[in-house]
Amino acid sequence: MKLTDIKNGNLSAEWAEKGYELPKFDVEAVKSKTHAEPTWVHFGAGNIFRAFPAAILNDALNSGKYDRGVIVAESFDYEIIDKAYQPYDNLSLLVCLKSTGDIEKKVIASVTESLKADYSFGADWARLVEIFQAPSLQMISFTITEKGYGVAPADLERGLTPVLAMGKVTALLYERFKAGKLPLTVQSMDNCSHNGDKVKAAVFAYASKWVEQGLVPAEFLAYVKDETKITFPWSMIDKITPRPDAKVQKMLADDGFEDNYTIVTEKHTFTAPFVNAEETQYLCIEDHYTNGRPPLELGGVLYCDRETVDKIEKMKVCTCLNPLHTAMSIYGCMLGYTLISAEMADEDLRSFIQKIGYIEAMPVVVDPGVLNPYEFIGAVINRRLPNPFMPDAPQRIATDTSQKLAIRFGETIKAYEARGLDKSNLILIPLVLAGYARYLTGLDDNCRPFEISPDPLLAELQAIVAPLKVEAGEQDFSCLKALYSRTDVFGVDLYAVGLGEKIESMAKELFAGPGAVRATLHKYVKAR
Incomplete structure (x- = not known):
């Protein structure tokens, strides 16, 4: 039993017999639709993303009431894309571990593309620019930890080719500005207080510096500050997703699921083709969007005011x-x-x-x-x-x-x-x-x-x-x-x-x- 079996359509009754829930939607159709009309890009390809935001979207797709997936972009540890996403056609296995002793195993197929968010990866960066220029894009989101919202003086001096995550995001927002000042919501899903303000402060810092340097027009700064165009909602997220666990690996191996090994990158990220996570989860988001949003309430997201x-x-x-x-x-x-x-x-x-x-x-x-x-x-x-x-x-x-x-x-x-x-x-x-x-x-x-x-x-x-x-x-x-x-x-x-x-x-x-x-x-x- 491998994730690539699902990719190739070679499914057997063995998956169901061993308690594995497979996608209830046409994976290839969703992938095609998303490529043509993307609605959501998520920055941060780590375990919490696959176990929570991607899994929520998977539930929405399983409901049959939505038809677009999510594109994931990694701006820090590019080995995650090479080793945990692309070999499996972006599929993963979510292992939900319940306090009752019950275990749920669900194949997550909502991720349709995985990209390296850096200029050095020319094709991936060009694809991100293309996505940000698309009128259909509604939301970009983040699980990059609070440190990922940092702004370094040296990075501000690099102009339109910064190396930190928030600089790259601001550069992509500039592409969206040039495409016609298109609306977008910039949504943090990181576990830090008033997280939307942290994203906003970083984007404003880069945009202001670039205006000061004469690299972008003042209208770009006005664009990211215009809440009819760009919003930075707050959210509260809560779910524990530990490193891949040896007991889970053994359980999967006993099932005959072969993609059960741990991947450790050079940057010391622990990941795997599977994610083990707790059952309890909360994601509450300020409902302040300028271009619509994916219906994540179908997967349990609670939308409310700030x-x-x-x-x-x-x-x-x-x-x-x-x-x-x-x-x-x-x-x-x-x-x-x-x-x-x-x-x-x-x-x-x-x-x-x-x-x-x-x-x-x-x-x-x-x-x-x-x-x-x-x-x-x-x-x-x-x-x-x-x-x-x-x-x-x-x-x-x-x-x-x-x-x-x-x-x-x-x-x-x-x-x-x-x-x-x-x-x-x-x-x-x-x-x-x-x-x-x-x-x-x-x-x-x-x-x-x-x-x-x-x-x-x-x-x-x-x-x-x-x-x-x-x-x-x-x-x-x-x-x-x-x-x-x-x-x-x-x-x-x-x-x-x-x-x-x-x-x-x-x-x-x-x-x-x-x-x-x-x-x-x-x-x-x-x-x-």
């Missing part, structure tokens, strides 16, 4: 998901866990995040009205995090923790202040922040070294806690004031809001020698 997207984002990032993840990552690393699902079988850790969500965060949750916060947290705690099939690790989630704490916990503390709520009710959130100081020592609960996840402030913050020892007895904890007064890390001066001393006191307990992490966690979770 205010609602913002509320959904805050609900997820500040209260109902991301803070729970971070709490689990800090304590999971110290307690020796390597799987999030295994942490959920730990009574102390499960109660820890459950009480953070339902008791401490819920009083300030922003209810978006279209997604129930209690149901959202319930899905997180009961289906998503305990999923034994999801090989997600606290070590991965702990990456860049210093950049996350201000949003994931600082915003809740600010909301308590703004609403006049009693901050003495905050017990487990302070325990998370106390745990961060202990985490920075790089010693687990048995005082054995563990590898701290990458973080841009790691060396600086470790230097603050360096005087502290993990041992019983008296020691001077005054160095912690230099940590917990950092508004850049926590979003607030924790002493100024009346929580610094409480957090220091908890930290002292966590530093009291081997076993102190478990004992302190158990004590406060039980008391809460």
Whole structure:
């Protein structure tokens, strides 16, 4: 069983017998229609794209109510196109791993072309220019991570041949401008707050510089700023798509599915002809389009206004998901866990995040009205995090923790202040922040070294806690004031809001020698 069997039309009953869902639409007809009248180009050919946006479109195509696919363009790691797309005629296998133990296997055939978004690949770039000149094009979208929206001064000086993703996109928008100032929506689907504004700021930066350099007319800048022509909607996306998992590979091999191997590129991208992903997913998009859009609601996308997207984002990032993840990552690393699902079988850790969500965060949750916060947290705690099939690790989630704490916990503390709520009710959130100081020592609960996840402030913050020892007895904890007064890390001066001393006191307990992490966690979770 190979994906190319589907390409060649050599299908057998074996696929159905082994639970593989095949496309219900005419793949070649959709490909032909899309080539002639493209509507959607997506930048970012990674796993999240195939498991989510492409899969949503696949569902819309299976409904028989739409007839156009998506063209994917990769602007960073071109090996993905060479090794994970083109050998399989852009088909892939989505393996959906459910917390119940059920597994869904679905062939995704909605991607009709895969292109390398760079001038050095002449034919691919020419095809992208042709697509951007097409009046039928409605939307371009992105899953390139927040770093992909960066603008470097050196790149701005390269003129109309930049190397960064946003520069290339702006160059393609210039082609659309020259084709008659055609309308288009520029849609981020990346997991970062107010993501549409990040795309907009980058495009405006390139367009402004090019006008200043005399490379493009001022009308081009006016065009990208004209919301009747170009829009940059916000969105909220949520779905976990880990690297290809060995257990999934074996399961596919046992089925007789031969395209089951992992591909590792020179840029250290882990991909495969298949994607393993969790079942739960959310994609909420601001419905602000200038040239129509693909009917992604057929695949479950929730369209709403900007205010609602913002509320959904805050609900997820500040209260109902991301803070729970971070709490689990800090304590999971110290307690020796390597799987999030295994942490959920730990009574102390499960109660820890459950009480953070339902008791401490819920009083300030922003209810978006279209997604129930209690149901959202319930899905997180009961289906998503305990999923034994999801090989997600606290070590991965702990990456860049210093950049996350201000949003994931600082915003809740600010909301308590703004609403006049009693901050003495905050017990487990302070325990998370106390745990961060202990985490920075790089010693687990048995005082054995563990590898701290990458973080841009790691060396600086470790230097603050360096005087502290993990041992019983008296020691001077005054160095912690230099940590917990950092508004850049926590979003607030924790002493100024009346929580610094409480957090220091908890930290002292966590530093009291081997076993102190478990004992302190158990004590406060039980008391809460």
